[in-house]
Amino acid sequence: MRRIQAGNALSAFGLGFTVPYLYVYVAQVRDLGATTAGAVLAVFAMAALVALPFTGRVIDRRGPLPVLVGAALLAGAGAVSMGLAGNVPAVVLSAALLGAGTAIMQPALATMIVWTSDSTTRTRAFATQFFLQNLGLGIGGLIGGHIVDASRPGSFLLLFGIEAAMFLVLAGIALTVRLPRSLSLHELRPENAEAKARGGMRALLGHKAMVQLCVLGFVLFFACYGQFESGLAAYGTEAAGIQPSTLGTALAANTAVIVVAQFVVLRFVERRSRTRVIAAVGLIWTVAWLIAGYAGLGHGSQAMATAAFVSTYALFGLGEAMLSPTVAPLVADLAPESMVGQYNSAFALVKQLALAVGPAVGGPMGAALHGPYIVTFVLFSLGISVLALRLGKQLTPVQDKPALVSKSRVVAVHKPAEAVETPV
Known part of the structure; x- marks a missing residue:
């Protein structure tokens, strides 16, 4: 490792x-x-x-x-x-x-x-x-x-x-x-013979929890990463009057929050429900978009607008630090033994699609439609919370909260009633 x-x-x-x-x-x-x-x-x-x-x-x-x-x-x-x-x-x-x-x-x-x-x-x-x-x-x-x-x-x-x-x-x-x-x-974990027999993509598309996670992943990447260097940057310079050099400061603030907060956040996250943590990220990003709205649509000073814009990127970083210990491990825990690579590749493909569509949609909106742009992504962020809570209903207790595995290694398969318990 x-x-x-x-x-x-x-x-x-x-x-x-x-x-x-x-x-x-x-x-x-x-x-x-x-x-x-x-x-x-x-x-x-x-x-x-x-x-x-x-x-x-x-x-x-x-x-x-x-x-x-x-x-x-x-x-x-x-x-x-x-x-x-x-x-x-x-x-x-x-x-x-x-x-x-x-x-x-x-x-x-x-x-x-x-x-x-x-x-x-x-x-x-x-x-x-x-x-x-x-x-x-x-x-x-x-x-x-x-x-x-x-x-x-x-x-x-x-x-x-x-x-x-x-x-x-x-x-x-x-x-x-x-x-x-x-x-x-x-x-x-036990071999998932049914999934293996049905074939790769067909098995994945038939796995309801994984399909919901992919939809959630698309919204996550579309509403955050897909806007960093396109829509949000255009909105900041056009609506908030942010200097181009400030964009670099905002990105640096995003990275700094991730680096500083990652392991502090991890202690909070790793013993809690994954889907509730993702839902909390949606709420944090909702606040971030509202602050961005204040930066571009408010009537404060330029210094206040700049501080608000940098704070938006910092809040995005806090959400990213909370997502990293939850989403990728969940993809792995949902995958059958014979399809781990395909599940990881499918989720990576969803991410790339979101990163391709995000700038194409967000760029023009951020540059010209300032109010609708903020409203759109506030709604997307709230949608993250809704989708995360719905996903939680499709997961087994151990998939949603790995901390339930203590002295015994319990690995759940797709049906909630089935589990394999093996002594450490």
Whole structure:
């Protein structure tokens, strides 16, 4: 687990070096224009949507380790080629490789974490992953910002080279991991023969709790992550008069809250109902959107508007810190033994869809329809609470509250009346 988490942190560190500057690199440094830069960002996202539907089945058949290594090598090749690319076809192909590689890593890493944890340690394991990802992205972006220079293309080649090196380090660390079979899902829970017989996607779509979790996940990512750098940023600059430099401060506040609060929040979260924690996140984000409404629609000073806008991002960070120990472990606990990779990939696909749709919807609304924009996302945040409480009715007591497992490891399957109890 320590090796997996270290590799995860280093890969996030490498991504932080380049992702914030990809648009500037393509549009200005390579002088390919804003249209090409927008196309590159779209290809980066679309590559994930194309790759993820096939990833889960490969993980379940071949195991997460070779998939992770292959994805890291693919992303490394994309990073190197992006640093060397000088024309439109080259940057588009590089974006496709980089986007596909980084997307495939997500379910592979999640499945490896599942394989090296059990129901009593999984919550903390996923919280640690989220913490290290944000820490790596934040430090990488900070250091990268001091290295990058739009007048020197060589500085970008250095950034992409460091990113590629981090992906190679991840692959190297992964190759040293020996997944402990004693903690694999084969020993932790009974084989779900019915789901296996019905087939992958058909079985997943027939699993009511997982379908509800995917719907909830889409709303979560659409209403938060999908607005960070699009709708909310447009709303802040247009309605609240926020300076572009303040957007960086707001994002830094978001990351700082996650880093500072993650393990404090974890102590509160890990012994409570997962669905009620998610419902509480919906209420916190409702308050965040109302504060954003005050920043843009209120009549206070510019300083008050700026403070309110930064506070919005900070509250989003608090909600994210509460979600990381709840949502990802719940996906793992819902998955049958033979379909862990497919469940993780399906949820990653839902996330990517939300991140693709979110900016397309939120960007124009945030820039032009200020009042309707705030009302829309207040309603979406309240919807998170409603969907979370409805999901709770589909879960077994142990799936919703893993703290019920104390001296005995109790692993519940899909029917509430069935459980397997194994002495530690």
